Amino acid sequence: MKRIAKLLAGAAALAAVALAGSAFAASHGKTKIGFIYVGPIGDHGWSYQHNQGRLALEEAFGDKIETNYVENVSEGPDAERTIERLAREGYDMIFTTSFGFMNPTLKVAKKFPDIKFEHATGYKRADNVSTYSSRFYEGRYIIGQIAAKVSETGTAGYIASFPIPEVVRGINAFMLGAQSVNPDFKLKVVWVNTWFDPGKEADAAKALIDQGVDIITQHTDSPAPLQVAAERGIKGFGQASDMIRFAPEAQLTSIVDVWDAYYISRVQAVMDGTWESTDTWGGLDAKMVEMAPYTNLPENVAAEAAVTQESIRSGEFHPFTGPIYKQDGTLLVAEGDIVDDGTLLGMNFYVKGVDGELPN
Amino acid sequence: MEIYEAIILTIITAATPLLLAACGELVAERAGILNLGVEGMMIMGAVGAFAVAFSTGSPYLGIAAGIGAGALASLPFAFLTISMVTNQVATGLALTILGLGLSGMIGDAYIGQPGVKLQPINIQGLSDLPYVGRILFSQDVIVYASIVLLVLVWIFLFKTRAGLSLRAVGDSHSSAHALGVSVRKVRYMAVIFGGACAGLAGAYLSLVYTPQWTEGMTAGRGWIAVVLVVFATWMPGRLLAGAYLFGAVLILQLHAQAAGVNIPSQFLSSLPYLATIIVLVLISRNRTLVKKNSPACLGKPFVPDV
Numbered sequence: 001m002k003r004i005a006k007l008l009a010g011a012a013a014l015a016a017v018a019l020a021g022s023a024f025a026a027s028h029g030k031t032k033i034g035f036i037y038v039g040p041i042g043d044h045g046w047s048y049q050h051n052q053g054r055l056a057l058e059e060a061f062g063d064k065i066e067t068n069y070v071e072n073v074s075e076g077p078d079a080e081r082t083i084e085r086l087a088r089e090g091y092d093m094i095f096t097t098s099f100g101f102m103n104p105t106l107k108v109a110k111k112f113p114d115i116k117f118e119h120a121t122g123y124k125r126a127d128n129v130s131t132y133s134s135r136f137y138e139g140r141y142i143i144g145q146i147a148a149k150v151s152e153t154g155t156a157g158y159i160a161s162f163p164i165p166e167v168v169r170g171i172n173a174f175m176l177g178a179q180s181v182n183p184d185f186k187l188k189v190v191w192v193n194t195w196f197d198p199g200k201e202a203d204a205a206k207a208l209i210d211q212g213v214d215i216i217t218q219h220t221d222s223p224a225p226l227q228v229a230a231e232r233g234i235k236g237f238g239q240a241s242d243m244i245r246f247a248p249e250a251q252l253t254s255i256v257d258v259w260d261a262y263y264i265s266r267v268q269a270v271m272d273g274t275w276e277s278t279d280t281w282g283g284l285d286a287k288m289v290e291m292a293p294y295t296n297l298p299e300n301v302a303a304e305a306a307v308t309q310e311s312i313r314s315g316e317f318h319p320f321t322g323p324i325y326k327q328d329g330t331l332l333v334a335e336g337d338i339v340d341d342g343t344l345l346g347m348n349f350y351v352k353g354v355d356g357e358l359p360n
Numbered sequence: 361m362e363i364y365e366a367i368i369l370t371i372i373t374a375a376t377p378l379l380l381a382a383c384g385e386l387v388a389e390r391a392g393i394l395n396l397g398v399e400g401m402m403i404m405g406a407v408g409a410f411a412v413a414f415s416t417g418s419p420y421l422g423i424a425a426g427i428g429a430g431a432l433a434s435l436p437f438a439f440l441t442i443s444m445v446t447n448q449v450a451t452g453l454a455l456t457i458l459g460l461g462l463s464g465m466i467g468d469a470y471i472g473q474p475g476v477k478l479q480p481i482n483i484q485g486l487s488d489l490p491y492v493g494r495i496l497f498s499q500d501v502i503v504y505a506s507i508v509l510l511v512l513v514w515i516f517l518f519k520t521r522a523g524l525s526l527r528a529v530g531d532s533h534s535s536a537h538a539l540g541v542s543v544r545k546v547r548y549m550a551v552i553f554g555g556a557c558a559g560l561a562g563a564y565l566s567l568v569y570t571p572q573w574t575e576g577m578t579a580g581r582g583w584i585a586v587v588l589v590v591f592a593t594w595m596p597g598r599l600l601a602g603a604y605l606f607g608a609v610l611i612l613q614l615h616a617q618a619a620g621v622n623i624p625s626q627f628l629s630s631l632p633y634l635a636t637i638i639v640l641v642l643i644s645r646n647r648t649l650v651k652k653n654s655p656a657c658l659g660k661p662f663v664p665d666v
Contacts, residue, residue: 042464042471042575157618190617191625197579198570200610203374207614210366224570246474246572359625
C-alpha cells in the first residue's frame, strides 16, 4: 500500500491523497493524521526526518492511529489544495512541514475549525493551528567551536540555501561558536539558492575547498557537500540526519532533527482531547535537536564539545550570550545579556566577523 | 593544483551531464520528436546506475545499467508517440513525472547508502604533464565519451547517408516516407538513442558528480538540456559551447561568492541561465540559418497513408 501510494505521489500528488483517502474511508474510531512534505522523503535530510517522526508515531500508537503523507508538495497554490483535500478526507490532525506552507495552512484551518493543524517553522498561529520548530542554532554553535579547534587554515566554508532568518541565525551561531575559540576565525559563505540540488551543493563545496577552506558545513539538504569533503581529505558536518555513512572519515558530527517526541506528545494530546494551540521551539533540552556521535576528532575536542552540548542542554549557557556585535560594529547585546527569541526569529543581519554582505 | 585547474575540472563535471542529455535530445528532435521526458529518463538512468553499481561494486556495470535504464524508460514514450500518435508534449511530461516517481520507488532501498565512485583514468606520463595534464588526460571515461559522442553525432548527422535520412524524417516526414525511408523506425531509434544518452547523463550524476542516491537528484538538469538544444539551434557544436558556458558561469559564480565578491547571490544564481541564453541567441541570430536548422516536423504526428 505504502509503495503504491508513494509511486502515485510522484505521478500525481492529488491522486495519492484520493487513493489514501478511499483506502482509509472504511476505518472508524482511529485518529487520522496527515503529513505534507515539501521534498521527497528520500532526500535523506529535512523531509526524511519528518517522515521518521511519522514512522515513530505508527510505532508508538499502532492500531489507534492511521497516518499518511503527501511528498513533493510545492509551496504555493498546490499546498493549499493538498491541505484542503486532506482536511476533506476527514483527517483529525495535519502536519505541514515547511515554512512556505504557513499561509495555506492558516487559510484551510479557518474553514475546518475542528481539525488540528501543526505548522513547522512558521510564526502565525490560530485557535486550531500550532507552530513548532527546533533550535538548530544550538547545534551550530557546537560545530562552530569544533571547526575552530580542528581547522588549520582558520577558515571554514558554509553552504547556505536562502537568506531567511533560520539560515542567517545558523551562520551567526556557527561564527559565535568559532570565535569563542579563535577570535580571528574566517567564514566564507556561498548561497546556492536551493534547499536540495546535490550537484550544485557539491560544486559549492568544491569551490570553497579550492579557495582554501578546510572545514565544510552546510544548510542544504543533501549529503553531497560532505562527500566532497571526504574526497578532498578535509572535515565536515552532516545536516538534518546522521550522514556518517557518506563520509566515515570526514564527518565530525551532525545536527540531527528529531521530531519523534514532539509528534508523539501532540498526537497524544489530540487523543486525550487536551490539544491546545501552542508555539513550541525546542532544542537540545527537548530532544528536538540531537548531535550525532563526535567522530574523527582528538579526544579532548570531542570531550569539550560534549561539555558545551551539556551546558546548552541544561540551560546554563545560551549560544547568543553577549557581548555580541553586529557585522557593522554596533552592539547587539551587552556582556552577560542574551538575545531574545523575537530577535533570533527575525534575524536578518550577520554578526561581526562574517565576511561578505547578506543578500536580501 | 593551481586554482584555474581546479575551476576547469569542476566546470567539466558540471557540463558533462548537460552535454550528454542534450546530445541525445538533439538527435531525437532532429528526427522530429520533441521528448520532454529527458528529466525522467535521466533520473531513471541515475537510479539504475546506482543500484547496479551498489550491488555489484562495479561502476562500469553501473554505467551500462544507466544507459539501459534510460533507453528502457524511453520505450513507452516511443511507442505512445510514434505508434499510437499521442501528443508528444503531454506524453513527454508524463514520462518525466513517471520517471521521478518510479525512480523514487526503486531507489527506496538505497537512500542513505554511500555509492561507488567511478575513478578517473590515469594515463602514465600524460596525466602528470604541467598545466594540461590533469585537465585533458585525467578524466573519467564518461567525460571522454561525452565529447566523442558529440563528434560522432555531428559526423553521423551531417556526413553520412543515414544521418541525412534522419534529418529528412525530421524536416518532412511525408517526403521521407515517399522516398522509402521508414519514418517510424528512424524515430524509434532516435528516441531510444536519446533515452540512452539521458540515462548515461544520469549515471554520471549518481556515479561521478555525487556518488549517492537521493530522490529528485537530477534537480532540473533534464530541463536545462532540453532548453540547450533549442537555443543551440539543433547544432552539435553550439550545444558543446552552450553546455560548457552554462557549467562555467555556474562554477564561476560560486567561486565569486567564496572569494567574497559583493553581488547579490540571487542574481549570481540566475546568471548561468541568463548568460547561456543571451550568448546562444546572439550566435544564432541569423534567422534564415535558424529556419534552415530547425526540424520542420518537430512535434508533428506522423500517420503514413496506407
